[in-house]
Amino acid sequence: MFVALGFEVVFASLAFVYTRRLLRLRAIPGSDDINGYQKALRKLRKNEPMTEDEYHLAERIIDIRRSPLAFSVPAAFMTLGLFYIFGSLEYLHGSTPSERTFLGIIPMFTSTNLIIQMLKSASLKKRLKDARLHEVQPA
Template sequence: MFVALGFEVVFASCAFVYTRRLMRLGSLPLSDELNSYQRALRKLRKGEPMSQDEWNLAERIIDIRRSPLAYSVPLSFMTMGIFYVFGSLEYLHGHTPSERTFLGAIPMFTATNLIIQMRKSARLKKRLGKATIVEPDAETGPLQFSSASS
């Protein structure tokens, strides 16, 4: 239980540092719109043409979720659940555990889901170089297509 508490302190401290870094990031033009993150990642996942602002937003989301410090947030949830389960088991002194003892499994499942979702979006990094960026041209009117690698 005390080892889990030690890991909880370490991961919670890392999560605090990480969220402070995220709060200092400047906002992008599309970042304040409703569902803009999901829309940008969906376009990237499906290979649809994107605007430069959507591409920049998708790049930032992927970079944020690929950071090693980003995993400290779900890991702090995981160690919180482990601490709760071990603490409940230690409190029982060998008696039969109840359902309340295993309430700590809920943050463990949540942390597992968060890690899986972060890995799914981090894998989109390969698609960023192949994305098609649509740029409006003021002189001719129609949209010009270009590759993200140019």
């Protein structure tokens, strides 16, 4: 339990540093639009023509999600679940565990999903080279 707590402190500290870095990034065109990131990544996935702003937005989000420090966020969730499970088992002193003991599995599943989604979007880096750009016609 104490090992899990130690890892939790380390990963939570790294996640804090990572989110502070993200908050300091300045906004680029398209990043403040509703679903701007999703639209840009969807166009990249489907190999649809993108504007230059969408290209830069997709490039930024892929770089953000590929950062090794980004994986500290799901790692913090994972160790939080481990800490809860091990702490509950230690509290029981060998008694039969109840359903409450395994509530720590929920953040562990969440962190696994986060890692899978981050790896999916990080794999789009190869498609950035082949992305098709189109010019926006002035109205």
